[in-house]
Amino acid sequence: MVKDHEQKLAELKSKIKSYPDFPKKGILFWDIFSAIADGATCKLLQTLLLETIQVKYKDVEAIVGLESRGFLFSFSLAAALGVSSIPVRKKGKLPGEVVSYKYDLEYGSDVLEIQKDTIRPGQKCLIVDDLIATGGSITAAVNLLKACQADVIGCLAVIELESLNGRKNIPDGISVHSLIKHD
Numbered sequence: 001m002v003k004d005h006e007q008k009l010a011e012l013k014s015k016i017k018s019y020p021d022f023p024k025k026g027i028l029f030w031d032i033f034s035a036i037a038d039g040a041t042c043k044l045l046q047t048l049l050l051e052t053i054q055v056k057y058k059d060v061e062a063i064v065g066l067e068s069r070g071f072l073f074s075f076s077l078a079a080a081l082g083v084s085s086i087p088v089r090k091k092g093k094l095p096g097e098v099v100s101y102k103y104d105l106e107y108g109s110d111v112l113e114i115q116k117d118t119i120r121p122g123q124k125c126l127i128v129d130d131l132i133a134t135g136g137s138i139t140a141a142v143n144l145l146k147a148c149q150a151d152v153i154g155c156l157a158v159i160e161l162e163s164l165n166g167r168k169n170i171p172d173g174i175s176v177h178s179l180i181k182h183d
């Protein structure tokens with residue numbers, strides 16, 4: 001039987017384990033690695049992400065992955081589509097000339113960086129990550145790409161924690177899509 005999209009999403013959802021109180025008390029940790037340890041689920045996840053890109057983001061020219069779990073998807077999707085794979089990393093990890101963006105965390109701040117010569121003004125970029133929680137990381141990546149004059153066509157995550165309303169800070173007009181929603 002050919003599985004339809006909703007069945008595939010339900011199957012993927014059932015494969016992602018959660019761990020209470022990791023990495024600290026009160027956090028329910030959704031572990032993408034538990035799903036991709038299984039080869040059939042790797043393939044299912046790749047198929048679901050590609051189907052989404054073909055429907056919603058078919059003009060994409062670069063897949064931008066957020067350190068580190070976003071890299072699981074940015075290379076494989078870019079390779080399948082034959083488009084650029086570009087990493088956004090935490091400060092001090094990328095060689096050459098970088099563009100930096102400082103953003104606030106609950107306590108303190110952090111800096112994301114991208115290599116200047118990997119991105120060109122107007123390039124149609126899709127940001128990918130495993131999970132949107134507070135939305136802080138993905139919002140900072142949108143702002144970093146905007147500072148590079150890239151055309152951010154959307155953000156795509158495997159999981160979104162809806163109760164944290166991480167979408168609220170993502171600039172207006174940026175499409176956000178997640179495969180699986182949890183509270």
Ligand SMILES: O=P(O)(O)OC[C@H]1O[C@H](OP(=O)(O)OP(=O)(O)O)[C@H](O)[C@@H]1O
Pocket residue numbers: 066067068069070129130131132133134135136137138166
């Ligand atoms: O929406 P937010 O509140 O920003 O949280 C989501 C981010 O947190 C996790 O990354 P983390 O910084 O833990 O790094 P890792 O991928 O290297 O584990 C996750 O992979 C997202 O990038």
Ligand SMILES: Nc1ncnc2[nH]cnc12
Pocket residue numbers: 027028029030031131133
């Ligand atoms: N609850 C969570 N599970 C997995 N990764 C996360 N990153 C931020 N919050 C997370």
